[in-house]
Amino acid sequence: MYLRNAWYVGAWAHEVTREPFQRYMLDEPLVFYRTEAGDPVVLDDRCCHRFAPLSAGWLDGDDIVCGYHGFTFDPSGTCVAVPGLDKAPKKARQNSYPAVEKWGWVFVWMGEADQADESKIPDFHYMDDPEWTGLGETLPIKAAHYLIYENLLDLTHAKYVHKTTLATDDVTGFPLSVEDVDDTIVVRRSMIGIEKTSPFFNRCAGFTEPVDHTQHITFTPASYIMINTRVQSAAGTTENKFAEFRIINALTPETSKTTHYFWNLMRNFSLDDSELNDWVFNGNRGAFAEDKVIIEKQQEMWDTVPGAKPVPFPHDKGVIQSGKLMDRLIAAEQAAKKVAAE
Ligand code: FES
Numbered sequence: 001m002y003l004r005n006a007w008y009v010g011a012w013a014h015e016v017t018r019e020p021f022q023r024y025m026l027d028e029p030l031v032f033y034r035t036e037a038g039d040p041v042v043l044d045d046r047c048c049h050r051f052a053p054l055s056a057g058w059l060d061g062d063d064i065v066c067g068y069h070g071f072t073f074d075p076s077g078t079c080v081a082v083p084g085l086d087k088a089p090k091k092a093r094q095n096s097y098p099a100v101e102k103w104g105w106v107f108v109w110m111g112e113a114d115q116a117d118e119s120k121i122p123d124f125h126y127m128d129d130p131e132w133t134g135l136g137e138t139l140p141i142k143a144a145h146y147l148i149y150e151n152l153l154d155l156t157h158a159k160y161v162h163k164t165t166l167a168t169d170d171v172t173g174f175p176l177s178v179e180d181v182d183d184t185i186v187v188r189r190s191m192i193g194i195e196k197t198s199p200f201f202n203r204c205a206g207f208t209e210p211v212d213h214t215q216h217i218t219f220t221p222a223s224y225i226m227i228n229t230r231v232q233s234a235a236g237t238t239e240n241k242f243a244e245f246r247i248i249n250a251l252t253p254e255t256s257k258t259t260h261y262f263w264n265l266m267r268n269f270s271l272d273d274s275e276l277n278d279w280v281f282n283g284n285r286g287a288f289a290e291d292k293v294i295i296e297k298q299q300e301m302w303d304t305v306p307g308a309k310p311v312p313f314p315h316d317k318g319v320i321q322s323g324k325l326m327d328r329l330i331a332a333e334q335a336a337k338k339v340a341a342e
């Protein structure tokens, strides 16, 4: 079951062009394109006539023409032309979904359209702030979106999954604090005065003395995890170095067991270092590929024990609270839907 009254990332802005394309979100086939004025349009891809995909058709101005029998729909999903008829049948229409382009992503609202409030999109301004730089991409994962939330909310896995990149040996030695702040879950870990940080951060700043490494992770329903992480020279050392990142992750369910994993890794230091740009991007891409391997294998195991209860440990606290928050929000949405239907 999905939370539907929420903004999900549907695409990178550069993917949405005058060439319609199909993408599944929340188990539904959608078609994405742009109007002549440049606004993103998202409609049900399954044509209401005989269910051919509109994405196999073409654009006529701002409208999309089904490539099978020529039904034509405007950006609101209204059928504006049917070959051989003066007027389209009343029932001929496509669902149209509110879509907003912001910070390089196209956000899509698949719930009640009158609740699609743009101000509910989380603050990811780092993605187009001149004080920050970085790159990202989409990683398709054959696993449920919540298994990826879990991966990002419990970073102790870095010690085991990312041995040559993100691993910080001390990560399991420091406790977490977890807070529910206005329907977001905030997980914090501070590793103060540790002897060494991960190979990734060492490459970025060249630490040779002990450091303080902080991780501040925010889960914002339904699909976002932002990791603020900073490593800096510890008090009492002779160095004065730091490296700071915002890892912005959007986990959009494609189906109940496959996910579009949109990520962007932004940093606020060495902004003009193009060699570092490539190194950071490729390093993170390599690490996330390691996550993909273990998460897809984990999904296979979950499938062998539907409904089973896993054994928790203290580093899971953020995972468990985020799951409870999602359960609560989904239950509230379902209850409201039921009341509205009565
Ligand atoms: S299936 Fe689209 S017009 Fe017939």
Ligand SMILES: [Fe+2]
Pocket: 151, 157, 158, 161, 162, 287, 288, 291
């Ligand atoms: Fe990871």
